[in-house]
Amino acid sequence: MANLKLKDVEKVYGGTVRVLSDIDLDIQQGELVVFVGPSGCGKSTLLRMIAGLEKITGGTLEIDGMVVNDVPPSERGIAMVFQSYALYPHMTVRDNMAFALKIAGKSKDEIDQRVKAAADKLQLTNFLDRLPKALSGGQRQRVAIGRSIVRDPKVYLFDEPLSNLDAALRVATRIEIAQLKEQMPDSTMIYVTHDQVEAMTLASRIVVLAGGGIAQVGAPLDLYEKPNSTFVAQFIGSPAMNLLDGEIVSTGQTTTLKLAKGGGTIQSHYPSQPGDEGAKVQVGIRPEDMSETDGENFAYHGTVEITEALGEVTLLYFKKDSPDSQQIIGKLSGIHQDLRGRDVKLTASPEKVHVFLDGISLHHRHEGVFLPGVQPH
Amino acid sequence: MDNIAGQKSSLSWAVNITVVLLVLIWIIPTVGLLVSSFRDRDQISASAWWESPFPVEQAFRARAEGDVTQQGDLYVITGNVYEASEVASSFTNSRPPISAFGLTGREPGQFQAGEEVENRDGGTVIINSDGTFTFSTEEDPEAEGFPRIYFLAETPPDFDLQNYDTVLGGDGMGQAFINTLTVTIPATIIPILIAAFAAYALAWMDFPGRGLLIAAVVGLLVVPLQLALVPLLKLHQQIGIGQSFLGIWLAHTGFGLPLAVYLLRNYMVGLPRDIIESAKVDGATDFQIFTRIILPLSFPALASFAIFQFLWTWNDLLVAKVFLPSSDESWVMTVRIADDLLGSRGGDWGILAAAAFVSIAVPLIVFFTMQRYLVRGLLAGSVK
Known part of the structure; x- marks a missing residue:
């Protein structure tokens, strides 16, 4: 239960390979912060640096106001749940959970009581005398979580804890983790995942890591509604946000746009400055925000190449202009299988239209936005 | 690359035949040795x-002992060869028919049974198939002793534990057995202890020069131990260990360590990193990680090396001859068998075979009780 402060943290391998730089982050007590990012972005490395399993090669890491750069993992007051569970295969569930306490030299009564409390919380009481190999994947992951709970750490670290589970179990365990967090509102948790759903549902704040830095930090819906760059815009949400080429026609509190493959003009709720007229921008519209229209003003029109009917929604894949141009996807609610092969016009309401100038959102143009320089997917 | 997994090679019959041949090549002499170890010495040389399951036609040598009557100038001996003192003990239960007899050791089956033949000095000899004989000679048997006769008879197969009794009962084999255990057990345990620590450090602790050390260990694998025998013994003499059990423990430890470190290190490196890091986060020191996590998980590798080292030290003759005192109270079994038995009773195959089986009994027990670890441990240690 603690505050974490990362200041200019960087990680350099072998003096030359820089995987993380200028990581500045404040994590308050009681937060559940999720690190997301494309593979290879260094999110696990950052977590392991916080854990003390990787050396911090630059900057400082503070836990509760104390710099812990050179403090060994066991003395940082952290507990870590590994992707592979990392249970001790030769020990029973009870011994697995008691291991850290035994090492710490706690009394037998205290160990028993804390193991029992954790087992109750995770519904593991009936499995205490089993070996890990006799447990299912979900139970193993619960043991791994229980192993960290018994230590009552300042900070919980989760390294992709659900990625070894099958889909159904992943949902169930995700909800269990959310409930666990609710039971322990004061505990600080850091959670690494590449799964957006986990990030959106669990996080109080999401940290999007990419290209060796932090692309954006914010509450899940903030990132969804106000991405600061095309990278975050396309990284959060699935299918990814469509980026359409366009031009600013008039400026003000709202912006009027003319799109390359659109007709007439459309409005965006993003404010723009005088002098922006004529600027080439990228207009972002999420597939789920698009709607079919017959009007004069629309954002995009194209031939539907493939439809994917999922029942509640239908995905429309439009024909690309050239093989390397971006795939435009529309997501309409309901069933629209008859649209295949037809020319469809799409539009979106002004509050759903995002505008990016040079890759940076007009909302965030005066902040120092970090552009990762990598593809989101 | 698409047919590497799952497809049966068309040459599998060749593999099967080769395996069967190899097994036969190994099994046949061993079975022969086993059978011989239960057989009587004379039967071994006869067939x-x-x-061995069939009766053996064996030559016997006896004196024609019986009742003597004088007929003219000839002494006539009548009796039964089966009752002759030299062979009576071989025929207590049955009296197989005699097929042939002879008067010289060179041709013990020169004449058919029942045939009357002339003796050298003018008398006649007849031996019937039931063993009764009539021997007439000019020489007085009471003065000269009964004359020699030879005969061939089929003896039934004779299996017993006589050889084992001889090997285990006499000749200090018990002492040699204990000496071998005294050498083998510490020479197995000491290198495992040292190598396990070294392997953990080489696998999981970061320190400068680790790669070089591993390379050096691999390099030592190819150094023949004969190279070190003399300098090592000299060293032992200088520092006062001399030829002793302590000396041979140290020598076996040294010779076994490179393989032990190499095997165990490779196995430990294959253990999941997460488990070790998890233990670190849990607050365990390197020593605690080693004793509580790594050692229990490395049991297959430890067992497989233990089997190797045990077999090798048990069967070792060279190192034992060099590093143990030459007096016979510190002889190990290999020395006792190879040097002593082979020298003094080299013709007695039954005894040698029995001794060989006594000496492989313990390794066999060790091997069969731990072989599942041997297979698993080896694969896990070297391939993974």
């Missing part, structure tokens, strides 16, 4: 081990 091969694969003929």
Whole structure:
């Protein structure tokens, strides 16, 4: 239960390979912060640096106001749940959970009581005398979580804890983790995942890591509604946000746009400055925000190449202009299988239209936005 | 690359035949040795081990002992060869028919049974198939002793534990057995202890020069131990260990360590990193990680090396001859068998075979109780 402060943290391998730089982050007590990012972005490395399993090669890491750069993992007051569970295969569930306490030299009564409390919380009481190999994947992951709970750490670290589970179990365990967090509102948790759903549902704040830095930090819906760059815009949400080429026609509190493959003009709720007229921008519209229209003003029109009917929604894949141009996807609610092969016009309401100038959102143009320089997917 | 997994090679019959041949090549002499170890010495020299279930036509040598009557100038001896003192003990239960007899050791089956033949000095000899004989000679048997006769008779197969009794009962084999255990057990445990620590450090602790050390260990694998025998013994003499059990423990430890470190290190490196890091986060020191996590998980590798080292030290003759005192109270079994038995009773195959089986009994027990670890441990240690 603690505050974490990362200041200019960087990680350099072998003096030359820089995987993380200028990581500045404040994590308050009681937060559940999720690190997301494309593979290879260094999110696990950052977590392991916080854990003390990787050396911090630059900057400082503070836990509760104390710099812990050179403090060994066991003395940082952290507990870590590994992707592979990392249970001790030769020990029973009870011994697995008691291991850290035994090492710490706690009394037998205290160990028993804390193991029992954790087992109750995770519904593991009936499995205490089993070996890990006799447990299912979900139970193993619960043991791994229980192993960290018994230590009552300042900070919980989760390294992709659900990625070894099958889909159904992943949902169930995700909800269990959310409930666990609710039971322990004061505990600080850091959670690494590449799964957006986990990030959106669990996080109080999401940290999007990419290209060796932090692309954006914010509450899940903030990132969804106000991405600061095309990278975050396309990284959060699935299918990814469509980026359409366009031009600013008039400026003000709202912006009027003319799109390359659109007709007439459309409005965006993003404010723009005088002098922006004529600027080439990228207009972002999420597939789920698009709607079919017959009007004069629309954002995009194209031939539907493939439809994917999922029942509640239908995905429309439009024909690309050239093989390397971006795939435009529309997501309409309901069933629209008859649209295949037809020319469809799409539009979106002004509050759903995002505008990016040079890759940076007009909302965030005066902040120092970090552009990762990598593809989101 | 698409047919590497799952497809049966068309040459599998060749593999199967080769395996069967290899197994036969190994098994046949061993079975022969086993059968011979139960057989009587004379039967071993009369017939091969694969003929051992069948009666053996064996030559016997006896004196024609019986009742003597004088007829003219000839002494006539009548009696039964089976009752002759030299062979009576071989025929207590049965009296197989005699097929042939002879008067010289060179041709013990020169004449058919029942045939009357002339003796050298003018008398006649007849031996019937039931063993009764009539021997007439000019020489007075009471003065000269009964004359020699030879005969061939089929003896039934004779299996017993006589050889084992001889090997285990006499000749200090018990002492040699204990000496071998005294050498083998510490020479197995000491290198495992040292190598396990070294392997953990080489696998999981970061320190400068680790790669070089591993390379050096691999390099030592190819150094023949004969190279070190003399300098090592000299060293032992200088520092006062001399030829002793302590000396041979140290020598076996040294010779076994490179393989032990190499095997265990490779196995430990294959253990999941997460488990070790998890233990670190849990607050365990390197020593605690080693004793509580790594050692229990490395049991297959430890067991497989233990089997190797045990077999090798148990069967070792060279190192034992060099590093143990030459007096016979510190002889190990290999020295006792190879040096002593082979020298003094080299013709007595039954005894040698029995001794060989006594000496492989313990390794066999060790091997069969731990072989599942041997297979698993080896694969896990070297391939993974």
